[in-house]
Amino acid sequence: MKLLGSVTSPFVRKVRVVLLEKHIDFEFITDAMVGAAPLIEQHNPLGKIPALVLDDGLTLFDSQVITEYLDAVNPVGHLLPDTPRERAVVKRWEAMADGILDAGVAIVLEKRRPENEQSPTWMLRQRGKMERGLALMSRELGTRSWCTADTMNLSDLATGCVLFWLDFRFPDLPWRQEFPNLEILAQKLAQRKSFKETLPPS
Numbered sequence: 001m002k003l004l005g006s007v008t009s010p011f012v013r014k015v016r017v018v019l020l021e022k023h024i025d026f027e028f029i030t031d032a033m034v035g036a037a038p039l040i041e042q043h044n045p046l047g048k049i050p051a052l053v054l055d056d057g058l059t060l061f062d063s064q065v066i067t068e069y070l071d072a073v074n075p076v077g078h079l080l081p082d083t084p085r086e087r088a089v090v091k092r093w094e095a096m097a098d099g100i101l102d103a104g105v106a107i108v109l110e111k112r113r114p115e116n117e118q119s120p121t122w123m124l125r126q127r128g129k130m131e132r133g134l135a136l137m138s139r140e141l142g143t144r145s146w147c148t149a150d151t152m153n154l155s156d157l158a159t160g161c162v163l164f165w166l167d168f169r170f171p172d173l174p175w176r177q178e179f180p181n182l183e184i185l186a187q188k189l190a191q192r193k194s195f196k197e198t199l200p201p202s
């Protein structure tokens, strides 16, 4: 299978982390967004990464569809529980993580527009989503070792991708000081091979 992505996208990183955690081989194509007719648009009409091209030609998107598929396709290291409620709790957490990223990416893109076209009100609104999302994660993590269960699962991996991306794109957002329990989680995740091998370029 081929993963179309980039080394800086946090959604792509989540998928790469899952592929590595599950020991699934893949080819990583990083130039899929480049050029006048980017390759990604042939595979995902929405033009967004990640997209996973399976060996039979079917392309999967978005990242939540991909992570669910990868977990189901390989029994090694289950990342999603089978029971409906527990599974929904993990998927909800992943949705929260991705929602924080959506708001963050929206701010990054807004800041790339000419200054007189940027909307501070709109950016503040996005920032509010990020801060409330992080607060919810921290509250629900509490003093537990992992986000939603006694062992690590997809909710933890998705959270790690958010936190490390904040370091990369929002170094002024003091999540470590505000949410020390998220930092403890991040320290554990940073030790994992899957996170070490997917570090964005510095």
Ligand SMILES: N[C@@H](CCC(=O)N[C@@H](CS)C(=O)NCC(=O)O)C(=O)O
Pocket (backbone or CB within 6 Å): 009, 010, 011, 046, 047, 048, 049, 050, 062, 063, 064, 098, 105
């Ligand atoms: N909900 C999507 C979000 C993916 C996403 O927003 N990817 C960004 C890169 S971080 C992208 O491809 N943006 C290009 C665009 O929106 O045209 C997912 O989870 O896969």
